[in-house]
Amino acid sequence: MPTPMKISGRSSSITNAFFNSIIPVIEPTEEEIAAALDILQMNPADLRCSYCGDTATEWDHLRPLIIKQRPTGYISEIHNLVPACGKCNQSKGNKYWKDWITSGARLSPQKRGIPDLDERIERLIKYENWKRVNPIDLESYIGSELWSKHIENWQNILTMMKVAQEHAAKLNKIVRDIYKKKLTSEANTEKELSF
Ligand SMILES: [Zn+2]
Numbered sequence: 604m605p606t607p608m609k610i611s612g613r614s615s616s617i618t619n620a621f622f623n624s625i626i627p628v629i630e631p632t633e634e635e636i637a638a639a640l641d642i643l644q645m646n647p648a649d650l651r652c653s654y655c656g657d658t659a660t661e662w663d664h665l666r667p668l669i670i671k672q673r674p675t676g677y678i679s680e681i682h683n684l685v686p687a688c689g690k691c692n693q694s695k696g697n698k699y700w701k702d703w704i705t706s707g708a709r710l711s712p713q714k715r716g717i718p719d720l721d722e723r724i725e726r727l728i729k730y731e732n733w734k735r736v737n738p739i740d741l742e743s744y745i746g747s748e749l750w751s752k753h754i755e756n757w758q759n760i761l762t763m764m765k766v767a768q769e770h771a772a773k774l775n776k777i778v779r780d781i782y783k784k785k786l787t788s789e790a791n792t793e794k795e796l797s798f
Pocket residue numbers: 652653654655656657687688689690691692
């Protein structure tokens with residue numbers, strides 16, 4: 604049986620959105636894309652997942668942008684992005700690629716027995732060393748006043764979601780109780796009619 608949906612059950616996506624919304628995407632140049640694909644030994648006309656070799660459908664962050672509900676300081680720029688497939692992206696989640704790729708995580712390349720995994724790992728290490736990217740201190744870039752305002756907005760929304768959930772739970776119970784009462788009285792009427 605399904606369980607009733609909870610408004611507060613959406614809090615981690617809200618948190619992700621709050622931090623993702625302030626992380627810029629730095630557009631790569633044509634040369635940078637060419638250099639990236641060269642390191643990954645990939646044909647630009649046939650982009651493959653860097654982790655498993657399936658058809659690539661997206662660009663994935665080698666180092667996650669958010670860990671434990673806080674930004675890591677890495678941003679969306681070519682040196683932190685590789686072509687990937689949805690399966691790998693889903694399986695990897697917010698993990699660092701190197702910890703995940705040989706892990707027992709569901710659908711990880713290791714679990715799926717990708718045959719040329721060692722070469723893939725080697726290319727990814729080379730890619731990471733192409734240009735060292737260092738995490739930036741978002742808070743110091745933004746300044747404490749603007750940063751605090753953002754944290755306050757985030758907290759307010761989480762609190763509001765909790766309040767809204769408590770209210771929604773009451774409404775859920777009202778609907779449930781009335782519906783059950785109705786079922787009982789209908790059953791009783793049927794019983795009376797049958798006599
Ligand atoms: Zn993949």
